[in-house]
Amino acid sequence: xxxxxxxxxxxxxxxxxxxxxxxxxxxxxxxxxxxxxxxxxxxxxxxxxxxxxxxxxxxxxxxxxxxxxxxxxxxxxxxxxxxxxxxxxxxxxxxxxxxxxxxxxxxxxxxxxxxxxxxxxxxxxxxxxxxxxxxxxxxxxxxxxxxxxxxxxxxxxxxxxxxxxxxxxxxxxxxxxxxxxxxxxxxxxxxxxxxxxxxxxxxxxxxxxxxxxxxxxxxxxxxxxxxxxxxxxxxxxxxxxxxxxxxxxxxxxxxxxxxxxxxxxxxxxxxxxxxxxxxxxxx
Amino acid sequence: xxxxxxxxxxxxxxxxxxxxxxxxxxxxxxxxxxxxxxxxxxxxxxxxxxxxxxxxxxxxxxxxxxxxxxxxxxxxxxxxxxxxxxxxxxxxxxxxxxxxxxxxxxxxxxxxxxxxxxxxxxxxxxxxxxxxxxxxxxxxxxxxxxxxxxxxxxxxxxxxxxxxxxxxxxxxxxxxxxxxxxxxxxxxxxxxxxxxxxxxxxxxxxxxxxxxxxxxxxxxxxxxxxxxxxxxxxxxxxxxxxxxxxxxxxxxxxxxxxxxxxxxxxxxxxxxxxxxxxxxxxxxxxxxxxxxxxxxxxxxxxxxxxxxxxxxxxxxxxxxxxxxxxxxxxxxxxxxxxxxxxxxxxxxxxxxxxxxxxxxxxxxxxxxxxx
Numbered sequence: 038x039x040x041x042x043x044x045x046x047x048x049x050x051x052x053x054x055x056x057x058x059x060x061x062x063x064x065x066x067x068x069x070x071x072x073x074x075x076x077x078x079x080x081x082x083x084x085x086x087x088x089x090x091x092x093x094x095x096x097x098x099x100x101x102x103x104x105x106x107x108x109x110x111x112x113x114x115x116x117x118x119x120x121x122x123x124x125x126x127x128x129x130x131x132x133x134x135x136x137x138x139x140x141x142x143x144x145x146x147x148x149x150x151x152x153x154x155x156x157x158x159x160x161x162x163x164x165x166x167x168x169x170x171x172x173x174x175x176x177x178x179x180x181x182x183x184x185x186x187x188x189x190x191x192x193x194x195x196x197x198x199x200x201x202x203x204x205x206x207x208x209x210x211x212x213x214x215x216x217x218x219x220x221x222x223x224x225x226x227x228x229x230x231x232x233x234x235x236x237x238x239x240x241x242x243x244x245x246x247x248x249x250x251x252x253x254x255x256x257x258x259x260x261x262x263x264x265x266x267x268x269x270x271x272x273x274x275x276x277x278x279x280x281x282x283x284x285x286x287x288x289x290x291x292x293x294x295x296x297x298x299x300x301x302x303x304x305x306x307x308x309x310x311x312x313x314x315x316x317x318x319x320x
Numbered sequence: 321x322x323x324x325x326x327x328x329x330x331x332x333x334x335x336x337x338x339x340x341x342x343x344x345x346x347x348x349x350x351x352x353x354x355x356x357x358x359x360x361x362x363x364x365x366x367x368x369x370x371x372x373x374x375x376x377x378x379x380x381x382x383x384x385x386x387x388x389x390x391x392x393x394x395x396x397x398x399x400x401x402x403x404x405x406x407x408x409x410x411x412x413x414x415x416x417x418x419x420x421x422x423x424x425x426x427x428x429x430x431x432x433x434x435x436x437x438x439x440x441x442x443x444x445x446x447x448x449x450x451x452x453x454x455x456x457x458x459x460x461x462x463x464x465x466x467x468x469x470x471x472x473x474x475x476x477x478x479x480x481x482x483x484x485x486x487x488x489x490x491x492x493x494x495x496x497x498x499x500x501x502x503x504x505x506x507x508x509x510x511x512x513x514x515x516x517x518x519x520x521x522x523x524x525x526x527x528x529x530x531x532x533x534x535x536x537x538x539x540x541x542x543x544x545x546x547x548x549x550x551x552x553x554x555x556x557x558x559x560x561x562x563x564x565x566x567x568x569x570x571x572x573x574x575x576x577x578x579x580x581x582x583x584x585x586x587x588x589x590x591x592x593x594x595x596x597x598x599x600x601x602x603x604x605x606x607x608x609x610x611x612x613x614x615x616x617x618x619x620x621x622x623x624x625x626x627x628x629x630x631x632x633x634x635x636x637x638x639x640x641x642x643x644x645x646x647x648x649x650x651x652x653x654x655x656x657x658x659x660x661x662x663x664x665x666x667x668x669x670x671x672x673x674x675x676x677x678x679x680x681x682x683x684x685x686x687x688x689x690x691x
Binding site: 141144146147168169170171172173175177179183185186187188191192195196197199200205208209244248 | 321322323325326329330332333594595598599600601602603604605606608684685686
């Protein structure tokens with residue numbers, strides 16, 4: 038099944054594509070749902086050597102463009118890049134350069150006006166069920182945390198799990214484990230209003246890991262935090278990346294954070310102006 | 321945490337707004353319970369009253385008003401000899417304002433007729449003869465009129481004595497002033513007029529024969545219409561109009577409830593736009609978002625319905641105790657009416673939630689990334 042979609046002979050039924058992706062994930066780290074130690078320490082997706090080469094890139098963008106407001110605003114102008122499995126990629130650039138738009142495309146939150154955008158060889162805009170893709174493949178971390186205010190930390194982490202069909206008790210156990218792993222085992226029943234900014238973002242990170250995604254997409258995850266909390270959050274993301282070999286794509290305009298990434302893409306006016314490995318990478 | 325937790329949290333985040341919306345629905349549902357309960361109760365009270373008197377078939381002209389139209393007492397002669405007719409009793413019934421009671425049932429019965437038989441004396445005695453200027457009061461009527469045995473009672477221009485208080489084994493009977501037919505015909509100037517003939521059929525008459533008897537009477541008596549006891553009120557045009565007005569008023573109240581819930585749910589969707597976008601970004605399907613809004617809306621309806629049924633039931637009981645209504649009818653608070661009312665409330669919730677749910681499903685998940 039893996040080979041079927043890896044070598045371009047994609048199943049015509051898009052649901053089959055997602056099934057195939059899920060099967061591949063399972064074969065690589067099927068044991069990662071039971072405890073946080075295994076959540077964070079689970080091996081990255083291991084591909085069959087015969088099929089690994091074509092799937093070296095988890096994301097591939099070819100000439101993607103995005104226009105808003107009937108073409109009056111062009112957010113992306115022919116962007117080309119590849120993200121490898123296990124990359125820790127920082128996208129930087131001034132406000133309005135198109136980095137958040139690019140993140141939206143990767144997360145199937147928006148569609149490019151032009152170009153090709155692939156996830157493990159499958160076109161993201163053509164996904165039949167983008168909800169499943171967002172729920173099971175992607176973990177989102179937002180600048181403003183976006184925790185639901187009427188739910189406790191424990192409940193917030195369980196919110197994405199409704200799409201995973203896990204039994205209620207397993208959802209809860211998994212959420213407890215995730216919160217403990219981000220150092221919030223003592224804050225399970227606290228509502229977001231009773232948490233500090235750093236704690237809220239840690240809850241959001243635990244939430245992003247709820248369904249054991251393949252990729253974390255983080256939009257300015259430290260943008261609303263003081264320097265100390267920003268450092269803690271960045272270390273946490275790096276730890277998750279290292280322990281799980283998880284692919285992380287992080288949008289930031291803070292060059293100090295970008296320098297910790299293994300690779301940095303710099304954007305300007307909807308184009309990639311530089312793409313380089315970081316010299317002082319902390320990962 | 322279950323999906324139901326998500327739904328209830330959505331409602332309790334704005335407790336005042338949720339409470340006011342529930343109150344809005346409950347007022348509409350209370351109106352349904354009260355108005356429909358009263359109009360149904362009117363019909364049911366008549367039915368039980370007739371059954372208590374041992375009446376199987378009633379001949380009356382209920383077409384144009386809640387009180388039957390008078391016709392000549394000679395009509396009885398055309399009926400009494402028909403097969404399966406065991407006994408008949410002429411009655412002249414009217415709704416009158418008597419002393420402090422704004423509207424009370426006066427039931428004048430043929431002296432010696434079977435319709436006196438169900439009356440059980442609680443105190444006093446039965447009238448001695450047809451000529452005695454005396455009345456019996458049903459127990460509720462005595463209470464409403466604040467009369468005891470020996471008191472005088474003013475009916476139109478005549479003063480009569482209360483000689484007994486009776487239990488008639490039915491709400492309408494207990495709420496009535498009962499006297500001999502000739503006395504009331506004279507007081508109201510309806511000499512030789514009656515407006516109801518109670519008919520008791522011979523025992524073991526089949527339902528088919530009773531039906532044939534009604535058809536025969538209807539052929540012989542164009543002045544009135546023979547129907548099975550209890551059906552006479554529900555076939556009255558006036559009653560049907562009252563019932564239609566009850567439902568009409570109730571539906572207006574319900575419509576206000578629909579708008580209230582829709583407004584609340586739209587506000588909820590607008591207020592939670594970013595939250596819904598975040599849920600979409602986290603992988604929630606649009607169908608789940610729609611279900612969330614619809615369930616919240618339905619739950620609002622359910623809570624409003626339950627509260628409305630309680631308010632309506634208490635309100636109707638309270639109305640039933642007011643002097644204007646007391647003794648005239650027993651509100652019908654049957655389980656079916658209460659269940660229908662709650663079902664209407666839930667339907668109100670679901671219908672009101674359709675548009676907000678559709679709006680929520682149109683949101684774009686990309687907005688989650690806009691801080």
